[in-house]
Amino acid sequence: MMNTSALTVLGRSNSSNVQKVMWLLDEIEQPCVRVDVGGQFGGNKDADYLAKNPNGVVPTLIHGEVVVWESNTILRYLANRFCAGGLYPNDSIGRSWVDRWMDWQLSSLGPANRTLFQRIIRTPVEQRRQDTIDEARDQNAELFCLLDRFLERSEYLGGASFTIADIAVGPLAYRWLTLPVERPHFPHVKRWYDRLCEREAFRKHVVEVGLS
Structure with missing residues (x-):
């Protein structure tokens, strides 16, 4: 029950x-x-x-x-x-695509993104070091480059439809695209991100909260 x-x-x-x-x-x-x-x-x-x-x-x-x-x-x-099968596929292949990106977010993008965020937003201006910010930015750029290459051939991280893999990565994409750093243009990441911004729940719980 x-x-x-x-x-x-x-x-x-x-x-x-x-x-x-x-x-x-x-x-x-x-x-x-x-x-x-x-x-x-x-x-x-x-x-x-x-x-x-x-x-x-x-x-x-x-x-x-x-x-x-x-x-x-x-x-x-x-x-x-809550039986949200569309957001977390029931078939093993579809679920594996969702799981691998969620694991990637946890093991790779999450730590790098957190470091960049903390070195800017959570560090007082007078204590910030541009060399360490640049180092963290470059690490994030490499990971988003990887993501961009994948999204060139896929609408979403789990395939053709929106899943919890996009939810796992989306808040970090917001940080990457909003933090005051120079970054390469990744057109496929931007296209995917713009699709996320069409979702009211993403805007409410991520974009409108802002960086703090």
């Missing part, structure tokens, strides 16, 4: 990982309560939070008696739980 209990997301709105989860919940029309945790709000190292999420990071999803952490796992859980 499907768990119909209320959904609660623990995490601040300006976390890209929280943004993924909120974006998906809007896409599948599942209401939730979001509680500010982490960053300037703190609380993520408290004993009560660590009992739910031993990593002490955000987000954490609470669904009745179920607690799920790791943002990409939360995306998969929600897609499976």
Whole structure:
């Protein structure tokens, strides 16, 4: 039987990982309560939070008696739980395309993008070092070049239709295309990103939140 209990997301709105989860919940029309945790709000190292999420990071999803952490796992859980087969294909081949890009986001793009973001947005102006910013920018450019080559032959990361792979990568694409750095023009990434910007949930939970 499907768990119909209320959904609660623990995490601040300006976390890209929280943004993924909120974006998906809007896409599948599942209401939730979001509680500010982490960053300037703190609380993520408290004993009560660590009992739910031993990593002490955000987000954490609470669904009745179920607690799920790791943002990409939360995306998969929600897609499976609410039968969002179009967003997370049921067939093994289609699902493998979604999973590989979600894993790539977690292992490759995420760390590089976070470093660039922190060296600009989370570092006071007087402490910023242009050489380290340029280094992080170049790492991101290499990864988005890879993404651009793939998107030359695919509408979305999972194939012809929008999936949770696009949700996993989308907030980082927003950061890359919005941060004040020089970057190469990747036409296929831009075309894909413009399609994301047509989605109300993306604008609400990512673009309108901004960089902070």
